[in-house]
Amino acid sequence: QVQLVEYGGGLVQAGGSLRLSCVLSGRTFGAFAMGWFRQAPGQKREFVAAINFDGRQTYYEDSVKGRFTISRDNAKSTAYLQMNNLKSEDTAVYYCATPQGHTTYLMDDYEYQYWGQGTQVTVSS
Numbered sequence: 001q002v003q004l005v006e007y008g009g010g011l012v013q014a015g016g017s018l019r020l021s022c023v024l025s026g027r028t029f030g031a032f033a034m035g036w037f038r039q040a041p042g043q044k045r046e047f048v049a050a051i052n053f054d055g056r057q058t059y060y061e062d063s064v065k066g067r068f069t070i071s072r073d074n075a076k077s078t079a080y081l082q083m084n085n086l087k088s089e090d091t092a093v094y095y096c097a098t099p100q101g102h103t104t105y106l107m108d109d110y111e112y113q114y115w116g117q118g119t120q121v122t123v124s125s
Helices: none
Strands: 003-007 010-013 018-025 034-039 046-051 058-060 068-073 078-083 092-098 119-124
Touching (some): 058 068, 078 092
Parallel strands (some): 010 119
Antiparallel strands (some): 003 018, 018 078, 034 092, 092 119
C-alpha cells in the first residue's frame, strides 16, 4: 500500500532552519505531485507548498514564499521542504501528501488522498 513517512521536525529558535523529508513507498514516486500542509493547534489544515511530478513547477503559500523551498529527488522517492528564517507562526504539525491521480489543483488538500503521519515543528521566539 502507499505509505508516506516524514522526518526532520523538531524544536528550533526563530530565525533558524529545518529540512523536512518525506519518503514515499508503494507507488511510482516520480509520476505524481507532492504537497506539504500544516496544522497548528485549533486551526484548520493549510497548504504550504507543492511540486509537480517532475519538479519543474512549484507552488507556495504566500507567507512562506522566499523562506521555504520544496524539492524532490525522484531517484530516492523523497520530497523535501527546506524551511529557513522560521517564525513562531510556523509552529505546526507538518504533513506531506500525494494525490491519487493527476491534478492541477495542488493547493487544495481534498485533491490529496495519501498522507503521512505528520511531524511536529516548533519555533521558539
